[in-house]
Amino acid sequence: MASNSRDFYQILGVPKTASADEIKKAFRRMARQYHPDLHSGGKKAEMEKKFKELNEAHEVLSDPEKRKKYDQYGTNWDQAEAFERARRQSGPQGFGRQSGFGRQNTGSEFGGTESFSDFFDSLFGGSKRTTATATESHGFASPGEDLEVDVDLTLREVLTGITKRVNLREPEPCKICHGMGMLRDQPCLTCRGTGVTSEMKTIEVKIPAGVQDGTRVRVAGKGQTGKHGGKRGDLYLHVVIPVDPIFRRHGTDVHVNLPVYPWEAVLGADVTAPTLTEPVKVKVPPGSKADAKLRLKGKGLPSAAGGHGDLFLVLQIVMPPTVTEAERALYEQLNTHRHPDPRSELLSAAQRRSRE
Ligand SMILES: [Zn+2]
Incomplete structure (x- = not known):
């Protein structure tokens, strides 16, 4: 939680009725007292924190507009400002409704800071963290947070690369009130008087092979919306490749079991084997042993350096599911050897x- 959880008047040690001059004097006196350059050791860090708080409090209380908002909305005053900005940006018809927020605040449906906190929760994903500091010259612009989304890929998708569609909530001007926030002199129920709704949007993201x-x-600029003109955070797709029941990944190489009958292993055989794409014809060489690996060059996964790994067919010697009388006779013969x-x-x- 940022420093604005504390009361700005308390920080400056002045009453709520203090004049601009009193605030200025209090700030100067305390700035001299807290200045981090005047302290050392463990005290320095503590003073840095206090100094930052002090600056923040002063910046707000020394600006008549900001002070007014702070007096009205308390610690959420800065969200009120973001709220107004969102309104102004929400559409051509929302423009110029300067008195909008004040009216909603006194309205019956949209009262006080709580409802607009809800609004910010839904728009910014519940984050009320502010990284703003008083040293930023343009007030309290803070970047939006990054978002992270898991995407599951099959090995086949890893082989070719793929374009994934991701659904995101994006802020949009309210369609019912056209961003006005009001309908027939009542707060709009759809956007709760905010003029802004969030819409599900689908974006396409290319995931390389x-x-x-x-x-x-x-994905730059697709994270949470920033506050006060702060830039939007980024979206990260976190690639998850679940264990494949058929193809086992070993770096860029891939292993797959290939069942063969004993006589195919002994005599050799032409068989069809699976790959990550289409099945291919392969020769099982005569005299193959169980667990022998047949290599299909370049049929593995692409590597960062270019080129591909290999696909290995691991021979599994299996028995036929049924045995005929004639086959039994052949086994009898084998048994005499x-x-x-x-x-x-x-x-x-x-x-x-x-x-x-
Ligand atoms: Zn609306």
Whole structure:
């Protein structure tokens, strides 16, 4: 919370009825007392804070217009100013309605600071943080905050890059009252007398090929609206690449399991294999072993340096779901041949372990 949570009159040590001259004198006296250059160590930081507060209080109370607003709206006075600016910018017909805010403030529907805080909550996403300081020459302009939105990408989208559509709330002049805030001498119900509504808008953002999980893509000027002419924040798309059940990413390389029958592995076979785009024909070489990897060069993901990674097909030896009588006879024949015990290595390893 910024320093304007404290009462400006209290900060300057003057009564609410103080004259402009009294305020000036109080400011000078306290500025000499608090000036950070006159302090050192831990005291310096404390004085810097007090000095900043003092400047802020003085800037407001020494300006008759600002002081009037401050007296009327209290600590939210600066939002009142942003509010008026929003009104003035909201459309040609809203222009020139100088008395608008004061009237709403006394109206029955739109009373006091609370309702317009609500309005700012909805327009600026609930943030009332102000980063303004009294040293900014043009009052309290403060930039809008950045927004961050998650976007899920498939590996296929990472391969090609993609344009994502993002829905955003954007401030718009109210369509019902044409930005006037009033309808037939009553505050407009649609915009709650503000003259401004927020509209869902869709923007398109290009996400380049080859992005990594966690990458943030910046869209300048699409964040929260700034206050008092402060510039808008930025929008960041936070790229999320969920684990793919089929394609496993290893940097720019991609691994995918490829099931083959035992005889295809032994004899070799022409099979169709999936890639991130279209399926391709590949040769399983004769004598292939389980877990062997077949490399498809350049079929992986693009790298930042240019070029592409590879796609690896990992051979999985699988059994056919059913066995015919004829096939059973062939297995019988296989069984009469002598083979090394496929469990011998496992058995001796397990044995060694039990002795340890
Ligand atoms: Zn309206």
